Amino acid sequence: MRMRLKRKFKNTIYIASTLVFGWVITVSGISAMKHLNKLDAVEFRVEGETRFTLPADQADEVDLILKKYKLNYLSKSSIAPEAKILKVDFQQKIEIIPVKVDDEFTFNSIDDLTADLSRNEVEADWYTIVSGDNLWQIAMDRTDVTLTTIQDYNPLLDLNAIIYPGKEILLKPADPVYDVEVHLENIALEPVEFDTIRIKDESLLTSQRVILKEGIEGEKKVVYDITIVNGYPTEVLAIQETVLKQPVSAEVKVGTKRTVGRSGGNNYGVVSGRLSSNYGYRTHPISGRRIFHNGIDLAAPTGTAVYAYADGKVTSVSQDNTLGKYITIDHGGGLKTRYLHLSAYKVSVGDKVTAGQRIGSVGNTGYSTGSHLHFEVLKNGSYVSPWNYI
Ligand SMILES: [Zn+2]
Incomplete structure (x- = not known):
């Protein structure tokens, strides 16, 4: 019983597997046929x-x-x-x-x-310049347009140059369907600014500067990481900076000494009056000769107050046929001022004076054709234009 059953079972398996394999071969055959047509x-x-x-x-x-x-x-x-x-x-x-x-x-x-x-x-936005346009106004009139974006989109355009009617500028590039991103690294050599060391100097006037040492720019290497989308930069990052040459600081002496400068109108600081003859070459009103006028003439009534230009020491209070009654003040640092044709003195030789202190009165003494103050400025013994000081 046992043996027979087993044989029967074996036969069944054989038939079943033949059927299954046949089917598999047929199906894969059909699918292979279909495959040939793809x-x-x-x-x-x-x-x-x-x-x-x-x-x-x-x-x-x-x-x-x-x-x-x-x-x-x-x-x-x-x-x-x-x-x-x-x-x-x-x-x-x-x-x-x-x-x-x-x-x-x-x-x-x-x-x-x-x-x-x-x-x-999105299509590109081009703009044609018309007469009277300026780039700043073009940027102001539009949201999302700035002078920076105008420069980015028009790299050859000089923002400081005159723009002529008819010129086309790109306000916004086209936005293509397919966006291309370029990522790159570039090295630029750039200057390193120098510092200015200011040294206060009490012997100099507030208007004076003396350069002791010229500053020299340094140089640095900057590595930029740049992203460009559709041809225009979207990100520019400095990722590394290497100083190749250190800058050299400038040194400047800056004066701290107060002066009486011109305060507007007829107030020239040293006197209130009217400019009647300027510094420089002129024809002398008495001799008629072309001569160098080494100061400025400020016409004012006799007795008008005359003030010291800056702090200093009175070095001469004197009188002669040409200068009339005059005062010289030494302000230090090679700077002297002189006050000519006075009618009266209020100081003596050796006096220390402060800026704006009354030193005398306007007059018409010496070689003079009317009541006025002749004011001179001397730098290291040479006449200089008083306009650089008042
Ligand atoms: Zn004069």
Whole structure:
């Protein structure tokens, strides 16, 4: 019993497996037949979505077109030849995937792809300059346009130069359907500003500066990390700075000594009056000769107060036929002032005076044709223009 049953069982297994294998072979045979009628193709996918399906033998051409499209943005961006290009790629995820399609399938053409690549989501915004335009106003009149973006989009435009009517400027570049991002590193040599060390000097006037040492700019190497999208920079980051040459600080002596400067109107500080003869060459009113006038004449009634120009020491209180009654004050630092044709003195030789202190009165003494103050400034013994001081 046991043996017979076993044999029967074996037969059943044999028949069953023959049927199953037969079926498997038949099904795979049909599927293999179908397979022979399929065509090789490539799908052009953007962000996982199929845009075009092309014959497989056009895959290399698609690849070349995409490469050219990307390289076009690289050359448009006027990138320095020595820059290190780190990446040139689409911002969208673009894939070319091999697939099988039925033999009745209608393929897209290469032209469909090139047409799509030239499409813009937003067209470029160009502006034509008209008479009376200025770039600042153009930027002011528009939101999201600034002088910086105008410079970015028009790299050859000089913002400080005159712009002529008819010139076209790009206010906003086109936004293409396919965005290309270029990532690069570039090195620039830039100056390092120098500091100015100011040394206070009590012997100099507040208006005076003496350069003790000229400053010298230094130099640094700056590594920039730059992102360019569709031909225009979107991010420029300085990621590393190396000083190649340290700057040299400038040293300047700055005066702290108070003066009586001109305060407007007829107040010339040293006297209130009317300018009747200027510093420089003139024809002398008495001799008629062309002579150098070494000071300024300020006409004022006899007795008008005359004030010390700055703090100092009275070094002469004297009188002669030419200068009349005059006073000299030494302000230190090689600076002296003289006050001529006075009618009266209020100080003596050796007196210390402060800026604005009354020292005498206007007069018409010496070689003079009317009541006035002749005011002179001497720097290291030479006449200088009083206008640089009052
Ligand atoms: Zn004079």
